[in-house]
Amino acid sequence: MSAVVRGLVARGAGQELTVEDVRLPRPDAGEVRVRIRAAGVCHSDLSMVNGTLAPPFPLVLGHEAAGVVVEVGDGVERVRVEDHVVLNWAPACRQCWFCRHDEPWLCASSGTPAVARGATADGAQLHVTLGLGALAQEVVVPQHAVIAVPPALPWAEAALLGCAVLTGVGAVNNTAAVKAGDSVAVIGLGGVGLAALTAARAAGAGPVIAVDVSPAKRELALAAGATDYLVSDDRLAKTIRELTEGRGVDHAFECVGRSATIRTAWRSARRGGQVIVVGMGAKDDEVGLSALDIFHSARTLRSSVYGSSDPDREVPELARAVLDGSLSLAPLITDRIPLDAAPAAFERMARGEGARSVVLFDE
Structure with a gap:
């Protein structure tokens, strides 16, 4: 028997988001069913519905989430029922050229914008964002799309590990390899940008310059580890160079995804940066x-x-860092909301307000 659950559904680009009943299949061989306990509202979800991307509809949104395994299909060995897990929207196949060359984040078979799975209450073929559709009470996913984490990890923080934290912290530690004494600018202070600030400060970088269009994000930026906060304007690159003895920063992180801010990041970096x-x-x-x-x-x-x-490998490491207090995610979460409030959270995100909204599901 399939399961009927509530999920946040987009019926088309630019259309109103609605919480609806959707029908999910039972787990097939190698699949697991996860009851979602927390899910973040990520800008990539917004890109699915504002015209930036062109996924098929109807579409259950959400890809940054954590929950508990409630059912497993035949042959599942990775997790067991009652395990606490973080969802992985880009599970590596471990077999393609990229995986075999130690670049699993570029896996040839992962990161599909939407996957057909289940049906709407009116019988239409349903699609789920990035193979997950995690802004729903439950999901059915391949076993390699879940990563076990300690039960002591709070649900909201666990959810953010699956996207915002892994993306922002990884950009600093893995992609840029920021080291102590490096200068850093982070442009765009959503959940990913704030995670990047946290990682840069933890790496011993300085100055760590935070940039956003909203003056209201100053306190969030400072709490996440910024040494300086700038409101973006036409002089932004010059101001950043003034804060770095005229050179520009060693590392400029663009966390917005627009050509204008990419050019600003380019002008803000030093020669050789x-x-x-x-x-x-x-x-x-x-x-x-x-x-x-x-x-x-x-x-x-x-x-x-x-x-x-x-x-x-890295989600369990980040979970341990949260539990031992060496990684604080408090500045990343500005709103804890029920599923019915998720459409309003998307509207706030489109206006650039706050950091992460996290949907919390009841037991």
């Missing part, structure tokens, strides 16, 4: 850079996909 694009942008939003500037600046421009991480 790194520009790391963490935000996911639109296909038609092209970045223009001078060929002479590229040559003369000797900067490196690269992206950080899923924090250049191996979630199977």
Whole structure:
């Protein structure tokens, strides 16, 4: 028998989000059913419905979540019923060229924008975001899309490990390899940007310059580890250079996903510095850079996909860091809400308000 659960459904780009009954299949061989306990509202979910991406609809949103295993299919050995797990929206196959060359975050078979799974109450074929559709009471996913974590880990913090924390911390530690004494700028202070600030400060970077369009995010930025806070304006790159003895920062992290902020990050980095694009942008939003500037600046421009991480290894490490107090995620969570309040959380995120909203599900 399939399961009927409540989930946040998008019926089309730009349409109102609704909480609806959806029907999920029973776990097949190698699959597990997870009762979701907490799920973050991530900007990548917004990209699914605001026209940045073009997934199929109807679509259950959500990909950053944690919960408890309630059923397993035949052949499942990775987890057991009652295990606490974090969901992984890009599980590595461990067999493709990228996985065999130690780049599982680029796995050829992972990260599909939407997967057909289940049906709506009116019988339409249902799709789930990034193979998960985690803004729902339950999900059915392949066993390699879950990672066991200690039961002592709070649900809200556990959920954020699956995307915002893994992405932001990984961008700093894995992609850029920030070290003590390096200067850092982080542009865009959603959950991922705040996680990047936390990681940069923990690495001993300084100054750590936080940038956003909203003055209201100053306290969040300072709590996450920023030494300086700037409201973005036309002089932003010049101001960042003034804070770094005229050079620019060693590492500029762009956590917005827009060509304009990528160019600003480029101008904010020193000669020979790194520009790391963490935000996911639109296909038609092209970045223009001078060929002479590229040559003369000797900067490196690269992206950080899923924090250049191996979630199977790094999620348990991050969970231990949260539990021992060496990683604080408190500044990342500004709203704890029920599922019915998720549409309003998407509206706040579109306006650039707050950091992460986390949907908490009852027992």
